[in-house]
Amino acid sequence: MTKIKFCGLTRKCDIKAVNELKPEFIGFVFWPRSKRVVTREQALELKAMLDPSIKAVGVFVDEDIEVVKALLNDDIIDIAQLHGNEDETYINDLKNSTGKSVIKAFKIRSEDDAKKAQTSPADWVLLDSGMGTGKTFNWEIIKGVNRPFFLAGGLAPDNAAEAIRELHPYALDVSSGIETEGIKDTKKMTDFYEAVRKEDEHD
Numbered sequence: 784m785t786k787i788k789f790c791g792l793t794r795k796c797d798i799k800a801v802n803e804l805k806p807e808f809i810g811f812v813f814w815p816r817s818k819r820v821v822t823r824e825q826a827l828e829l830k831a832m833l834d835p836s837i838k839a840v841g842v843f844v845d846e847d848i849e850v851v852k853a854l855l856n857d858d859i860i861d862i863a864q865l866h867g868n869e870d871e872t873y874i875n876d877l878k879n880s881t882g883k884s885v886i887k888a889f890k891i892r893s894e895d896d897a898k899k900a901q902t903s904p905a906d907w908v909l910l911d912s913g914m915g916t917g918k919t920f921n922w923e924i925i926k927g928v929n930r931p932f933f934l935a936g937g938l939a940p941d942n943a944a945e946a947i948r949e950l951h952p953y954a955l956d957v958s959s960g961i962e963t964e965g966i967k968d969t970k971k972m973t974d975f976y977e978a979v980r981k982e983d984e985h986d
Contacts (some may be wrong), residue, residue: 784983785947786954787931788840789961789972791819795832795878800969804976808954809833811860813850818965820900826859836839840864840886848873855881862886864909871904878906886933900932909927912936922949940974942984947968955979 789801790810801809811826812819821829821848830839841860843851845867854860855877864886874885887905889896890913900908910932912920919937931953934946939960946955961971 785979787979788954788956790958797967798829798832800972808838808840810840810842814844830859853979855883874904891920891924899929909933940978943978947982
């Protein structure tokens, strides 16, 4: 079954919506330059409302490792997702010192990018067109990737099934594709969830 991650949640009503739908993962963005950024305090409040069966992922870009460790160790997030230039030492330190899982994001423009993703020490890799672009990339480039990966970039209710059929990703990661005018849209979240589950039944 393809897992689902709804990323960039910022409001209590977003948490209520995901508690109804039960995706496997949700994302809190801690990158200050994102329009979906949340503070530690906001994330703590939202995590307290979250159904415990749903894993909270923290999204970071070149953040001080001690900040990430504290969020993991305090159970404000369950998994760290890294979008910057974090190297293998950073990833291994984070995993070893917290016992928590790490997702490393890779911007896919060429087969070399796909090869780098293949060898990352992270628990999972996330293959994307670039952080928060809302655009798909050439999926042909990653057809040789044979480790579990999160697929992101330009996903929406109308192309989720195609992504599963073509790539068989471990998970689909969606943010802008479930928004209307920059705000999470419960109907689009539901449509995306149902599109994935329906395709899983055929798969």
